[in-house]
Amino acid sequence: MPPNLADIPDATPRAEPLRAASKRPYVVMGNRFTPLQEIQPFTQTGIGSWYGKKFHGKKTANGEAYDMYAMTAAHPTLPLPSYARVTNLSNGRSVVVRVNDRGPFLHSRIIDLSYAAAWKLGYVNQGSAKLQIDAIVPDDLDSLIASSPVMQRVVEPASVTEVATPAIPASASPVVSAEVPAAASESGIFLQLGAFASSTNADKYRDALQNDLKWLQQAVQTRFIGDKYRLHVGPFRDVDEARGIADRIAASLNVQPFVVTR
The missing domain is CATH 2.40.40.10 (RlpA-like domain)
Known part of the structure; x- marks a missing residue:
């Protein structure tokens, strides 16, 4: 054992x-x-x-x-x-x-x-x-279809088919956002906060998270992967660290973060 x-x-x-x-x-x-x-x-x-x-x-x-x-x-x-x-x-x-x-x-x-x-x-x-x-659903939903109060606030009525996918952060400071080409980003274990068809809704969701999760220490990056704008935070040392942050986000925002590796 x-x-x-x-x-x-x-x-x-x-x-x-x-x-x-x-x-x-x-x-x-x-x-x-x-x-x-x-x-x-x-x-x-x-x-x-x-x-x-x-x-x-x-x-x-x-x-x-x-x-x-x-x-x-x-x-x-x-x-x-x-x-x-x-x-x-x-x-x-x-x-x-x-x-x-x-x-x-x-x-x-x-x-x-x-x-x-x-x-x-x-x-x-x-x-x-x-x-x-x-x-x-790894690619299109990345997790359970989010019923996040944050998502309900930020997605425009015309884009209700957008799907938010949870993710995970780390410790205690404001979220910094940046759009990073997939090829230029680092590899490792990350948490996905959302996946969007439009960059506008991705930015709105990122800004709402920045307001609601001021304790996040690591940067939230917008990465265009496949046909979606994905919000990732990390990298983390290991899956356990990522899960710990995921639990904290889930408790505060009623969404279930999703661990991804890249």
Whole structure:
């Protein structure tokens, strides 16, 4: 067993090709399941369980070896591989997992988490808990579709299709903003605060954050990646530091920051 399960970082969402074989409908125990054909917004609430030593090292539906100490999960229909935020509704704890397996298929369970993920959510001893699953869409939504009060203030009515994606900062000083070409920016672990089709809305959201998060120490950069203006803050030493800042932002603004690497 790892020396400290608390030190195991959440899965870091990134764009991955979907496994073609995992898109096919299948039948288990007389029930037919039709997997989602693409990564898309998805929310589900119900009883989740976990699986551990009995399956450790065995092949997952994605063709990988199951690691009970990795932040992974099995789901009947989510794309493989994909990422999801799972929240324990009894205590408010949440983790990000990589979905790389199929299941569970018994007792109307909605998801099987790895031992490590279930331990971090606090239900290993109980065996199951009421959970909420929110799929993470790396490119277009980057996280859960934000219902941020900040976003509601700053997006123009004509641009309601804009999507804000949460991110994360660091310590205690005003936010500095700058637009940086992707090629010129540094690499490492960052937090994404938003993704916008227009630079105008990106700037408005950045300015609102600057006003509401005066404790942020690191600069917020606007980077045009793909077809979106993305607000990144960082880099951070490691995922744990980024998650700590993410939790602080989530608590103050009711948005869930999204860790990205570049």
